[in-house]
């Protein structure tokens with residue numbers, strides 16, 4: 748199914764100081780001058796969320812966090828809860844990014860608990876899934892990704908606003924992207940898993956992994972690609988806006 752309203756979300760990762768919010772403000776200004784029908788969001792480092800929310804207020808850019816703890820508060824030194832993100836002005840949160848699954852040992856069960864925390868806090872979760880190159884080469888990509896969908900998406904999501912982001916690990920930050928055929932095959936498999944599991948026939952399934960102004964139109968035109976999760980190319984307003992306009 749083609750979705751007419753796409754969701755284009757930037758992930759700044761561990762990049763950005765206060766001065767860099769000028770890029771986010773440039774996105775806000777450009778969208779005020781030439782509005783888009785698409786949803787646009789930027790997920791900032793936790794340190795910037797409150798300031799970003801204040802500076803982007805009244806505009807079309809939704810503010811998000813990049814991770815949250817599963818608990819609302821407590822003795823978890825260095826962590827940030829979903830409730831804190833919401834309080835700082837976020838409306839979105841990425842959970843289960845492969846950099847957290849691989850680098851911080853997050854399991855599907857951890858991700859599902861974070862999704863529940865996000866929902867309790869009133870945040871819209873963007874749940875990331877994706878296979879490694881070894882898994883794809885072994886012919887296990889669809890099995891791995893649909894397994895992550897089953898394990899990372901709790902029943903609490905039924906009827907709620909959320910998104911899934913398919914991000915092949917080997918495409919993140921590498922400049923490599925899957926073929927249009929591989930994207931179509933995976934997004935169709937994710938849709939089937941979403942419908943079977945949660946009756947989620949219209950939940951956006953974003954593609955992420957080396958999306959840039961040159962390849963965005965082709966990727967976003969694929970059936971069941973409901974938007975993009977954009978890392979590196981979201982740091983510069985011009986590049987990010989070109990992707991928003993390509994959708």
Ligand code: PEP
Pocket residue numbers: 758914918919920921922955956957958976977978979980
């Ligand atoms: C990401 O990490 O979510 C991502 C898609 O990164 P990049 O666009 O830089 O590959």
